[in-house]
Amino acid sequence: MRDAALRLGPAAEVPEGGARGYDPEGRGQDTLFAVRSGGELRLWRDRCPHAGTPMAWRRHAYLNAAGDRIVCAAHGALFETGTGMCVQGPCLGQALQPVAFTVDDVGDIVLMRHASATQETSP
Numbered sequence: 001m002r003d004a005a006l007r008l009g010p011a012a013e014v015p016e017g018g019a020r021g022y023d024p025e026g027r028g029q030d031t032l033f034a035v036r037s038g039g040e041l042r043l044w045r046d047r048c049p050h051a052g053t054p055m056a057w058r059r060h061a062y063l064n065a066a067g068d069r070i071v072c073a074a075h076g077a078l079f080e081t082g083t084g085m086c087v088q089g090p091c092l093g094q095a096l097q098p099v100a101f102t103v104d105d106v107g108d109i110v111l112m113r114h115a116s117a118t119q120e121t122s123p
């Protein structure tokens, strides 16, 4: 099985205390989002564990006003930025799904995914 690299864009576009959504499959809606907190960059699937809906209330708006929690726009669940664990709301104790990535030598966020998974998720 062959792996395909998928480049999301410059990691520098995600500021400290900020977030950014990505639409790697060109669906017209972000399906992944990155958060940088405490100097650590993390990538999550844009899907709330409560009802499976997208998280942002508008594009790239995944965090609370303090920038220290991820917020689900649907019912207000709060998640830790470091672990993705829900700490308040209807999905308490559940977690966001992390997405594996690397930052390449030019500073881009790059996903690695199996070619078969790519086919499964294509429209």
Ligand code: FES
Pocket (backbone or CB within 6 Å): 048, 049, 050, 051, 052, 053, 072, 073, 074, 075, 076, 077, 089, 090, 091
């Ligand atoms: S769908 Fe996210 S809290 Fe309900």
